[in-house]
Amino acid sequence: MxxxxxxxxxxxxxxxxxxxxxxxxxxxxxxxxxxxxxxxxxxxxxxxxxxxxxxxxxxxxxxxxxxxxxxxxxxxxxxxxxxxxxxxxxxxxxxxxxxxxxxxxxxxxxxxxxxxxxxxxxxxxxxxxxxxxxxxxxxxxxxxxxxxxxxxxxxxxxxxxxxxxxxxxxxxxxxxxxxxxxxxxxxxxxxxxxxxxxxxxxxxxxxxxxxxxxxxxxxxxYSIHRRYDYPRDEDGQLNGTLHPDFEEKDWQPLKNGDNILRTLDGADIRLENETETVYPCFVGEAAYYEKGLAFWTTLKTILKVEKLPLDD
Known part of the structure; x- marks a missing residue:
């Protein structure tokens, strides 16, 4: 800091x-x-x-x-x-x-x-x-x-x-x-x-x-932790969407095994490889489709805040 x-x-x-x-x-x-x-x-x-x-x-x-x-x-x-x-x-x-x-x-x-x-x-x-x-x-x-x-x-x-x-x-x-x-x-x-x-x-x-x-x-x-994209095919075209269980779940606790995405042919994709509870944000943000981003995960942390005014 x-x-x-x-x-x-x-x-x-x-x-x-x-x-x-x-x-x-x-x-x-x-x-x-x-x-x-x-x-x-x-x-x-x-x-x-x-x-x-x-x-x-x-x-x-x-x-x-x-x-x-x-x-x-x-x-x-x-x-x-x-x-x-x-x-x-x-x-x-x-x-x-x-x-x-x-x-x-x-x-x-x-x-x-x-x-x-x-x-x-x-x-x-x-x-x-x-x-x-x-x-x-x-x-x-x-x-x-x-x-x-x-x-x-x-x-x-x-x-x-x-x-x-x-x-x-x-x-x-x-x-x-x-x-x-x-x-x-x-x-x-x-x-x-x-x-x-x-x-x-x-x-x-x-x-x-x-x-x-x-x-x-x-x-x-909430500190940015990891980014997740939508499923895509070999040409990079969209091949999936947010899972219905996950829509509009910004800031809600998310853990391994929770549904996050679904392919266009109906296969569910679950969260994996996280070592602790994460908190998603900007879930399905429209402007992020072009950026290859379905949502971010974040980690909840506590910051120490110095007093103001600061000592000279």
């Missing part, structure tokens, strides 16, 4: 539309751009950004490539031209404008909130980097406690998942991932839950800036 340097949070960025068909974040940012009173706090500036405007305009996940896989050093440092993928150029633009403080008018974000939807039954999920700072961890604890009725869960990315995504682009980052919501649609409860999570996060950051005491404590998290 990296050591957090005690610094005031001066700039908070909120990205909506990293994926252009995940509409809760898109419409929240659009509405807050019209009237930002709900997201302004006295101790920092809030910056609202439609991250992938071309994808939003066409209601597609992306134009050329997944923007949330474009924040690795190689992509950010890549030379671009008119033929380069749109998202490569957009990631570089976002990074220099909002995240790196590049002149002449760049902003250095001290905290980034990236808004997403999932078609899976993941509920209200906060996604954090593998090396999350004490500020991020304290925010997660507070969200779970203050929004008890929302059943907020915290998912920890792998190192690779961190460095390629917005999670690795800022020193303090959370992804807010809420479902189920079909891509290209908008559901009232999902929209309202996302709004509440964002505004509560801003309240917490404002309290941190004002020096309020957040004690040392523990945080239950």
């Amino acid at each position: 990296e050591v957090y340097k005690k610094e005031k949070i001066e700039n908070v960025c909120i990205f909506g539309g990293t994926h252009g068909n995940e509409l809760s974040g898109v419409y929240l940012v659009r509405n807050w751009l019209k009237d930002g009173a709900l997201v302004q706090r006295g101790s920092f500036s809030t910056h609202l950004v439609i991250a992938n405007p071309r994808a939003v305009d066409t209601c597609r996940r992306y134009i050329d490539r997944d923007l949330n896989r474009c924040y690795g050093k190689g992509t950010l440092g890549e030379s671009t031209n008119a033929e380069s993928p749109y998202e490569t150029k957009r990631a570089q633009e976002l990074y220099h404008r909002y995240l790196s403080g590049a002149p002449p008018d760049g902003t250095t974000a001290d905290f980034l909130i990236d808004l997403h939807n999932t078609s899976s039954a993941a509920g209200n999920c906060i996604i954090i980097p593998y090396n999350a700072s004490p500020v991020v961890l304290q925010v997660c604890v507070e969200l779970i406690q203050r929004l008890e009725s929302l059943f907020v869960r915290v998912l920890v990315l792998t190192e690779q998942g961190t460095v390629e995504s917005t999670a690795g682009s800022c020193k303090n980052t959370i992804g807010v991932e809420i479902g189920p919501q079909h891509h290209g649609t908008l559901k009232t409860k999902v929209y309202d839950d996302m709004s509440l999570i964002v505004t509560t996060t801003l309240d917490i950051l404002d309290q941190i800036n004002k020096g309020e005491l957040f004690p040392e404590r523990q945080l239950e998290v």
Whole structure:
């Protein structure tokens, strides 16, 4: 875990539309751009950004490539031209404008909130980097406690998942991932839950800036463990689906012998080779078919959360 340097949070960025068909974040940012009173706090500036405007305009996940896989050093440092993928150029633009403080008018974000939807039954999920700072961890604890009725869960990315995504682009980052919501649609409860999570996060950051005491404590998290694909034939074509017993079972305990998949000719596939109970997430996420991913399994662990403010 990296050591957090005690610094005031001066700039908070909120990205909506990293994926252009995940509409809760898109419409929240659009509405807050019209009237930002709900997201302004006295101790920092809030910056609202439609991250992938071309994808939003066409209601597609992306134009050329997944923007949330474009924040690795190689992509950010890549030379671009008119033929380069749109998202490569957009990631570089976002990074220099909002995240790196590049002149002449760049902003250095001290905290980034990236808004997403999932078609899976993941509920209200906060996604954090593998090396999350004490500020991020304290925010997660507070969200779970203050929004008890929302059943907020915290998912920890792998190192690779961190460095390629917005999670690795800022020193303090959370992804807010809420479902189920079909891509290209908008559901009232999902929209309202996302709004509440964002505004509560801003309240917490404002309290941190004002020096309020957040004690040392523990945080239950789900850490990415293993990925599972659907059954496929010799040509790589889909040859199976989720097992009916397993559909919409995000975060439910899963053990060896449990049904997870079923081939198109009716053969059941059961979980095997796990040494402990695992907890699946993003089960059947529609956007992950192209990525060869039916679901992730996670391990439930406890993290120690340092107190804030930290001692000098």
